[in-house]
Amino acid sequence: xxxxxxxxxxxxxxxxxxxxxxxxxxxxxxxxxxxxxxxxxxxxxxxxxxxxxxxxxxxxxxxxxxxxxxxxxxxxxxxxxxxxxxxxxxxxxxxxxxxxxxxxxxxxxxxxxxxxxxxxxxxxxxxxxxxxxxxxxxxxxxxxxxxxxxxxxxxxxxxxxxxxxxxxxxxxxxxxxxxxxxxxxxxxxxxxxxxxxxxxxxxxxxx
Amino acid sequence: xxxxxxxxxxxxxxxxxxxxxxxxxxxxxxxxxxxxxxxxxxxxxxxxxxxxxxxxxxxxxxxxxxxxxxxxxxxxxxxxxxxxxxxxxxxxxxxxxxxxxxxxxxxxxxxxxxxxxxxxxxxxxxxxxxxxxxxxxxxxxxxxxxxxxxxxxxxxxxxxxxxxxxxxxxxxxxxxxxxxxxxxxxxxxxxxxxxxxxxxxxxxxxxxxxxxxxxxxxxxxxxxxxxxxxxxxxxxxxxxxxxxxxxxxxxxxxxxxxxxxxxxxxxxxxxxxxxxxxxxxxxxxxxxxxxxxxxxxxxxxxxxxxxxxxxxxxxxxxxxxxxxxxxxxxxxxxxxxxxxxxxxxxxxxxxxxxxxxxxxxxxxxxxxxxxxxxxxxxxxxxxxxxxxxxxxxxxxxxx
Ligand SMILES: Nc1ncnc2c1ncn2[C@@H]1O[C@H](COP(=O)(O)OP(=O)(O)O)[C@@H](O)[C@H]1O
Ligand SMILES: [Mg+2]
Ligand SMILES: [Zn+2]
Numbered sequence: 001x002x003x004x005x006x007x008x009x010x011x012x013x014x015x016x017x018x019x020x021x022x023x024x025x026x027x028x029x030x031x032x033x034x035x036x037x038x039x040x041x042x043x044x045x046x047x048x049x050x051x052x053x054x055x056x057x058x059x060x061x062x063x064x065x066x067x068x069x070x071x072x073x074x075x076x077x078x079x080x081x082x083x084x085x086x087x088x089x090x091x092x093x094x095x096x097x098x099x100x101x102x103x104x105x106x107x108x109x110x111x112x113x114x115x116x117x118x119x120x121x122x123x124x125x126x127x128x129x130x131x132x133x134x135x136x137x138x139x140x141x142x143x144x145x146x147x148x149x150x151x152x153x154x155x156x157x158x159x160x161x162x163x164x165x166x167x168x169x170x171x172x173x174x175x176x177x178x179x180x181x182x183x184x185x186x187x188x189x190x191x192x193x194x195x196x197x198x199x200x201x202x203x204x205x206x207x
Numbered sequence: 208x209x210x211x212x213x214x215x216x217x218x219x220x221x222x223x224x225x226x227x228x229x230x231x232x233x234x235x236x237x238x239x240x241x242x243x244x245x246x247x248x249x250x251x252x253x254x255x256x257x258x259x260x261x262x263x264x265x266x267x268x269x270x271x272x273x274x275x276x277x278x279x280x281x282x283x284x285x286x287x288x289x290x291x292x293x294x295x296x297x298x299x300x301x302x303x304x305x306x307x308x309x310x311x312x313x314x315x316x317x318x319x320x321x322x323x324x325x326x327x328x329x330x331x332x333x334x335x336x337x338x339x340x341x342x343x344x345x346x347x348x349x350x351x352x353x354x355x356x357x358x359x360x361x362x363x364x365x366x367x368x369x370x371x372x373x374x375x376x377x378x379x380x381x382x383x384x385x386x387x388x389x390x391x392x393x394x395x396x397x398x399x400x401x402x403x404x405x406x407x408x409x410x411x412x413x414x415x416x417x418x419x420x421x422x423x424x425x426x427x428x429x430x431x432x433x434x435x436x437x438x439x440x441x442x443x444x445x446x447x448x449x450x451x452x453x454x455x456x457x458x459x460x461x462x463x464x465x466x467x468x469x470x471x472x473x474x475x476x477x478x479x480x481x482x483x484x485x486x487x488x489x490x491x492x493x494x495x496x497x498x499x500x501x502x503x504x505x506x507x508x509x510x511x512x513x514x515x516x517x518x519x520x521x522x523x524x525x526x527x528x529x530x531x532x533x534x535x536x537x538x539x540x541x542x543x544x545x546x547x548x549x550x551x552x553x554x555x556x557x558x559x560x561x562x563x564x565x566x567x568x569x570x571x572x573x574x575x576x577x578x579x580x581x582x583x584x585x586x587x588x589x590x591x592x593x594x595x596x597x598x599x600x601x602x603x604x605x606x
Contacts, residue, residue: 025303027277115396117379123390156372160396167392 011037063134065110065127067092075099075107082106083138084146088131088165090114090153098151103198106149109134114157115164123164132168144173149204151179166207177204208329208544209574210250211293214284217269218252219245220601228574229594234585235578236606237598243578246598247332247549250576253285253296254328254547255358256312256321265308268300278303287328290544296327325361329546331535333528333553340530341507341514341523348505352412355419355534359541366407373400374496382494398483401499406475408500409443416441416505418540423526423533427509430525430564435509437526444502445475445482521558528561532568548575554584582606 007015011033018029036044060066061073068074075081075095085106089095095108111126123129135145150165152158166176180203215224220242237243248267251259258264272279280301287294297313312319314327340347356363377397380389420439427437482498483490490497507514507526514526538546548569554562554577566589569575582590595606 115393117376117383120383122383123393156369156400157376160373160376160400163396163399164392167395 060110064108065112065130066095066108067110080105083143085149086131086135086145086147087149087151088162089151090158090161094151098197098201101197101201103201106147109148111152111161114152114155114161116157126161128165128168131165132172135169135172135174139173147175147177149177149179149201150207176207178207179204208287208289209547210253210285210328211288212284212286213246213250213253214282215249216282217272217279218249218281218283219267219269221245221249222269222271222601224601224603226603228576230574232569232589232593233574233576233596234582234590234593235576235596235598235603236580236582237578238580242598242601242603244551245601246603247551247576247578249283250285250328250547250549251330251332253283253298254324254330255354256298256310256324259332259334259354264300264310265302265306268302285328294327296324322361322364325357325364326359326542329358329538329542329544331531331538331546331548333531333548333550335552335556337527337531337553338520338524340527341518342520345502345504349501349503352415352505355537356411356415359538360411363408363411366404366411369400370404370408370500373397373404374499374501377401378495381490381496384491385494398480401496402476402479402483405479405499406472409445409475409503410472412500412503413441413443415537418537419530419533422536422540423529426532426568427525427529430529430561431509431522432560435522435525437529438508439530440506440508442504442506444500444504445479445498524556525561528557528565532565535568535572545573548572550575550577552578552580554579555581 014033014036015026015029018024018032019026024032036047057069058067059069059071061068061071061076063072063076066073066075070077082105086109087098087104087106088109088111089098090111090113092110095110098104098108109127109131111128111131113121113126115121115123115126131148135148138145148165148169150162152162162178169176180200209230210228213224213226213228215221218224235243235246248258251257252267258267268279268281272281278301280299282300283298285296287296295313295315297311297316299311299313301309301311303309310321312321312324314323340351353363353367357367377394380393380397383389384394416439420437423439424437427435431437479498483496486497507518507523507530509518509522509526512518514522518526535546535548538544550569554565557565562584566586569577577593579585582595585593596603597606
């Protein structure tokens with residue numbers, strides 16, 4: 001949609017920026033922009049500050065690639081976690097979901113997506129090589145990884161990404177398991193409740 | 208089964224419709240562009256969550272609804288009477304930003320997925336353009352099989368969905384292979400998905416075509432005055448052992464429902480994989496998958512002649528009518544429920560003999576909804592037992 005010529009540029013600029021967000025089209029973007037216009041200045045300022053800090057303060061953990069303010073992240077730095085157990089997930093939000101369930105004591109590896117040739121995403125665009133390197137290095141320093149849990153979503157793309165990783169880990173001394181199925185309708189970890197998640201973790205199967 | 212009550216909001220030209228539908232025969236009369244096809248389309252939509260014209264889902268929301276709301280919506284609701292009781296199906300469609308269509312499905316007031324709709328309401332739809340099924344492109348015959356199986360077999364729907372996604376991904380990857388070197392595992396993972404899903408589709412299609420062929424043959428004989436013998440043959444795109452059955456077109460009584468003896472799903476998977484391997488180079492060159500059920504064919508043979516290539520228009524029509532009537536019997540066999548029959552102006556294109564045969568056969572259905580522009584086409588006797596409705600500009604009233 002072309003910007004409305006009757007709106008001042010500062011409003012259309014915000015609408016255009018909001019339209020870049022997933023799930024937000026021109027109509028929702030306009031509604032949000034006019035909501036902010038009507039709201040006190042503090043609302044917009046707080047939002048602007050949060051947006052600026054989002055990029056300025058965060059980075060990816062150099063071990064697990066989760067989003068963090070400190071490197072390594074709190075989970076990777078925690079000696080009480082089981083570093084011989086790695087749970088591989090698609091997105092940082094999946095880490096948050098599993099952490100909420102409080103049944104998992106291992107560490108993570110965040111891929112940042114799934115293999116999807118349609119979207120131009122190949123294995124090189126994900127943190128797969130880094131996972132293999134991480135497992136190799138752990139073995140070299142005498143702290144081998146015992147098990148890798150592939151916890152990508154049960155979508156076709158999630159399954160295939162898990163299958164690709166499994167092939168890449170085939171030569172290593174590590175047992176590879178897959179999260180048990182039976183997650184809710186959409187299948188996203190993000191929406192799984194705590195009970196289903198802990199069941200999925202307990203029922204994981206060896207590949 | 209039957210539809211007891213149909214309620215529409217903003218579906219096609221129906222701003223609002225509350226319609227009670229009786230058991231038996233319902234004749235809907237109306238001039239052109241008054242809403243006859245849309246009425247049948249709505250019932251089909253409630254059965255399948257799709258418009259019969261593929262990719263038309265987005266267009267079913269009433270155009271005028273746009274001015275009334277920034278996010279126009281349509282609601283379809285049907286109360287179904289089945290052997291095992293009553294059921295309420297509701298589908299809400301809403302157009303959101305960037306032209307996305309949100310579908311919400313409820314069965315007995317509980318939100319469900321599309322796959323849960325399978326088997327709730329079964330319909331067989333007869334359309335004026337159906338003759339294309341025999342005379343048109345192979346994709347139309349595959350679509351017919353997919354639509355028929357998707358109404359009765361949830362596993363088929365799942366396999367089809369997985370296959371379609373793997374196929375699209377694999378094709379995208381093959382195109383990339385022209386520009387960069389692929390990791391062999393990259394292609395292998397899609398094959399791992401494509402092959403079992405493809406075999407599952409092929410096995411189920413084979414069985415369905417065999418069943419349909421068995422049921423269609425006697426119907427066809429009756430429709431053609433006993434002068435022709437119809438065979439419907441499934442030709443899978445990869446077939447490990449069987450040379451084309453067309454080599455012996457007169458041969459009858461073959462059991463096509465099972466793969467040839469000694470061949471199981473594992474053999475079929477091996478054959479599929481081998482076919483993919485053999486054509487890998489060609490696939491990369493053309494940037495697409497060249498083997499699999501997306502290239503299957505179904506052929507209609509009468510007295511040794513392929514009706515798609517050589518049949519007269521009349522012969523093609525007869526074959527399609529036999530197929531559709533066979534589909535009714537097939538659905539009954541598979542679901543133990545009587546499907547609802549939806550006939551959209553199909554009587555107009557039939558000669559008196561075939562029309563009589565058709566009317567006789569639909570007499571046994573629990574519910575048949577027939578549309579027509581001209582009520583004179585029906586025998587008086589036939590009309591006497593029917594509920595007569597008239598539709599005008601999206602409003603339905605008793606005739
Ligand atoms: N989404 C829609 N909103 C409003 N009207 C529509 C929509 N889709 C089709 N129509 C109109 O509905 C009419 C066609 O209805 P249809 O059921 O095909 O009629 P019939 O089968 O009686 O000839 C046409 O006038 C067409 O323009
Ligand atoms: Mg029509
Ligand atoms: Zn970390």
